[in-house]
Amino acid sequence: MTITIVDYDVRDYSLDKYDVVFHSETIHTMLTHSPSNLPGNSHNSSSLVGLDVEWLPNRQRNMDNPVAIIQLCINRECLIFQILRTPFIPHSLVAFLENQGNTFVGVGIKEDVEKLHRDYSLRVANFVELRTLATERIGEDMRGVGLKTLAGHVLGKDIEKPRKITMSRWDKYKLTPQQVQYACIDAFASFEIGRILYARSV
Known part of the structure; x- marks a missing residue:
């Protein structure tokens, strides 16, 4: 797998910009905790959106750490919003998630959506589980697989998911x-x- 990353030196402590190259694709990525850096939302727009969340791993029984970052990707533009570190949740994000015209897709997305609602009272109006969609469209049972397996099957591309990163401190500034x-x-x-x-086609 070929993945490289370019970190742009942005003179703004609340904003970082990266180019993440995944195989032959370059994804323009913005990392921020500032509501002012989030793009405005068009209520009439309709988009397919990749959605994922990360949080500090729960290392003790009965621990439930809140979502630390929310990742949103449309085409080759990705936003990583440090929701745990933001002073407030902007209306543009609330409206974007609640827009019925947007279809949010992910693996295990129902659990992520429920956690966003539980932790921040955010509502994702329209979401689709990729494993279910793959099972319907491919004709094979993909309901028990993870993102890595699904990406290999559908995209023909490998994704590295090192455990040390999976279990890392997602709550850091x-x-x-x-x-x-x-x-x-x-x-x-x-x-x-x-x-x-x-x-x-189905």
Whole structure:
């Protein structure tokens, strides 16, 4: 697998920009905790959106750490929003998630959506489980697989998911390039899998 990352030196402590290259695709990625850096939302727009979330691993029984980052990807544009570190949740994000015209796709997305609602009272109006969609469109039972397996099957591309990154400190103010890369690829792969599956006839 070929993945590289370019970190742009942006003179803004609340904003980092990266180019994450995944195989032959370059994903323009913005990492921020500032509501002012989020793009505005068009209520009439309709988009397919890759959605994923990460949080500090729960290392003790009865622990339930809140979502630390939310990843949103459309085409080759990815936003990593440090929701745990933001001073407030902007209306543009609320409206984007609640827009019925948007279709959010991911693996295990129902659990992620429920956690966003439980932790931040955010409502995702329209979401689709990629494993279910793949089962319907491909004709094979994909309901028990993970994103890595699904990406290999649908995209023909490998995704590295190192455990040390999966279990890392997603609540930090300054994420590492490796964390940014991991978070971006998860959301981008979700988007690409959804795009390809929706393009297939049932």
